[in-house]
Amino acid sequence: xxxxxxxxxxxxxxxxxxxxxxxxxxxxxxxxxxxxxxxxxxxxxxxxxxxxxxxxxxxxxxxxxxxxxxxxxxxxxxxxxxxxxxxxxxxxxxxxxxxxxxxxxxxxxxxxxxxxxxxxxxxxxxxxxxxxxxxxxxxxxxxxxxxxxxxxxxxxxxxxxxxxxxxxxxxxxxxxxxxxxxxxxxxxxxxxxx
Amino acid sequence: xxxxxxxxxxxxxxxxxxxxxxxxxxxxxxxxxxxxxxxxxxxxxxxxxxxxxxxxxxxxxxxxxxxxxxxxxxxxxxxxxxxxxxxxxxxxxxxxxxxxxxxxxxxxxxxxxxxxxxxxxxxxxxxxxxxxxxxxxxxxxxxxxxxxxxxxxxxxxxxxxxxxxxxxxxxxxxxxxxxxxxxxxxxxxxxxxxxxxxxxxxxxxxxxxxxxxxxxxxxxxxxxxxx
Numbered sequence: 001x002x003x004x005x006x007x008x009x010x011x012x013x014x015x016x017x018x019x020x021x022x023x024x025x026x027x028x029x030x031x032x033x034x035x036x037x038x039x040x041x042x043x044x045x046x047x048x049x050x051x052x053x054x055x056x057x058x059x060x061x062x063x064x065x066x067x068x069x070x071x072x073x074x075x076x077x078x079x080x081x082x083x084x085x086x087x088x089x090x091x092x093x094x095x096x097x098x099x100x101x102x103x104x105x106x107x108x109x110x111x112x113x114x115x116x117x118x119x120x121x122x123x124x125x126x127x128x129x130x131x132x133x134x135x136x137x138x139x140x141x142x143x144x145x146x147x148x149x150x151x152x153x154x155x156x157x158x159x160x161x162x163x164x165x166x167x168x169x170x171x172x173x174x175x176x177x178x179x180x181x182x183x184x185x186x187x188x189x190x191x192x193x194x
Numbered sequence: 195x196x197x198x199x200x201x202x203x204x205x206x207x208x209x210x211x212x213x214x215x216x217x218x219x220x221x222x223x224x225x226x227x228x229x230x231x232x233x234x235x236x237x238x239x240x241x242x243x244x245x246x247x248x249x250x251x252x253x254x255x256x257x258x259x260x261x262x263x264x265x266x267x268x269x270x271x272x273x274x275x276x277x278x279x280x281x282x283x284x285x286x287x288x289x290x291x292x293x294x295x296x297x298x299x300x301x302x303x304x305x306x307x308x309x310x311x312x313x314x315x316x317x318x319x320x321x322x323x324x325x326x327x328x329x330x331x332x333x334x335x336x337x338x339x340x341x342x343x344x345x346x347x348x349x350x351x352x353x354x355x356x357x358x359x360x361x362x363x364x365x366x367x368x369x370x371x372x373x374x375x376x377x378x379x380x381x382x383x384x385x386x387x388x389x390x391x392x393x394x395x396x397x398x399x400x401x402x403x404x405x406x407x408x409x410x411x412x413x414x415x416x417x418x419x420x421x
Contacts, residue, residue, distance in 0.1 A: 014376060021358040025275070029268060036264035050262055058271045065275065073361075073376070074354040125253045140215075144251040149221035150213075165212040172215070172243075175250065 009034075013077035021068040031081075032061050039085050042146055045129075046093060046137075056092050060085040075155055082146075083156040086138060093134050128178045136171035139164055206233060211240055218247045342411055343374045345385040347392045350399060351407040352382070360404060368398040383411075 012034075019027035036057060043053045063084045071080060129137055135157070142148045142156060154161045210233040216222045217230045234240045348370065352361060365371060369390045375382035386395060392410050399408040 011375060011377070015372065018358050018362065018372070022362065025272070028275075029272075032268050032271065033264055036262075036267065040262045040264070044262075045257070053262070054267045054270070058267060058274065061271055062274065062278075069357065069359045071358055072355050073352065073380070122253050122257060125250065126257070129254075141254070143215045143219050143221075144254040147219050147221065149219075150216045152221075168215050169212060172247070176246070 010076060010078075014073070017064075017068050017071055017077050020065060021071070028061065028065055031064070032057075035078075035081055038146070039082075042141065043085070043089060045141060045145065046089065047096070052092065052096070056085065056089050059088045059092075063088070079152055079155045082142075082148075083158065086142075086156050087158075090134060090138065124178070125175075128175050131178070132171050132174055136167045136174070139167040140171045143168065207237055207240065210234070210237075211243060214240065214244055214247050215251075217244070218251045343383045343385075345373055346383040347386050347412040348384040348396060348399070348408055348410050350382050350384055350405060350409075351376075351380050353404040353406055354380070356404045364399065364402050364405065368395040370395050370399070381407075 013031065016027045016031045020031065039057050039060070040050075040053050043056055044050070047053060060081065064081060067084075071077070075083075129140070132140070139153060139157070142153045143150075148156065150161055150164055153164045157164065159167075210230050213222060213226055213230055217227060222230065230240075234244055352364075365384070369386065369388040370384040371387045373383050373385045384395075386392060392412055396408055396410055399405050
């Protein structure tokens, strides 16, 4: 299959997905290589083991290969792929959590730190994020690490915009609780958006 | 009740506070951005929260991420596809198998050569473009038409709910192929795939309800001429 001229990443992705839906493995390879770095950087923040990162990425692209023909142009290809990766990652992390007995921030109510230096902020953040419930952390990372808009995160996570806002609100509140000096002013937003 | 506590109890405060993360990552629509700007100017609580979110966002962005080489992972994915195809009784075509065996060395060599050629072209082209830009306006008016891709005969817009399979079926029937698109406005540029006349292809396209718009872009032939 001859691929169309690619004028933008969006057009290129659409063209590649069209080719994939026709069974073109070269197109799958190209799409895989163009998304691998972004997905690997995102996922490696949740798991230190590359085997897990690779498993999630490859499971994601198995779904892309099998479901390309069902893709609807109502959403962007990038949102669709990241949405598949999100759901695959969530399942994988839940499995891991069951195996390792990982805990959430609620398990550490008294544990707060007061960093003065940037390195300490970074260290605190790493620990604080690792203790957030997975949906809340993914929402925060989708916004702050990957730069997605509210609407894009709603599409990726297949949730209403209000749910995304609520998850983000709870993530912010829990980080604030974990590090009061960084967390900004307290808020009673939960009553409004939760 | 103080002025500040009145602000922090207002509906506007709660709505704006929920938007702060997307103000920080600069993805808010202009209207919402202005709304946040206006509120943050009068709300000390949101100013503090905004500063905190900026620090969190910067700290997340600054955390080192590991870059992995994707080729080995891709090979394993392809092996999974092969295994799946075999178990389904449809082994990959011989061309694919040969490709899998030989592709990587050739692919890497081709990539390096392509990068070298691309760099040479870019450097050469860079000066040519700089020169050309000096003689061109750096704007395009709303009424100026987009350049027509070579071979384009029809532009079309499809329903957003159309699946790729449906789209391909319609194009096959009208004997057209996509040469670019969709644009931001959802417009595809189509070229003819056969000797079928543009008029006939257009008629075939237009009979589908999922085709929202289809117009020829190539000139109409003279009366009596073939396409």
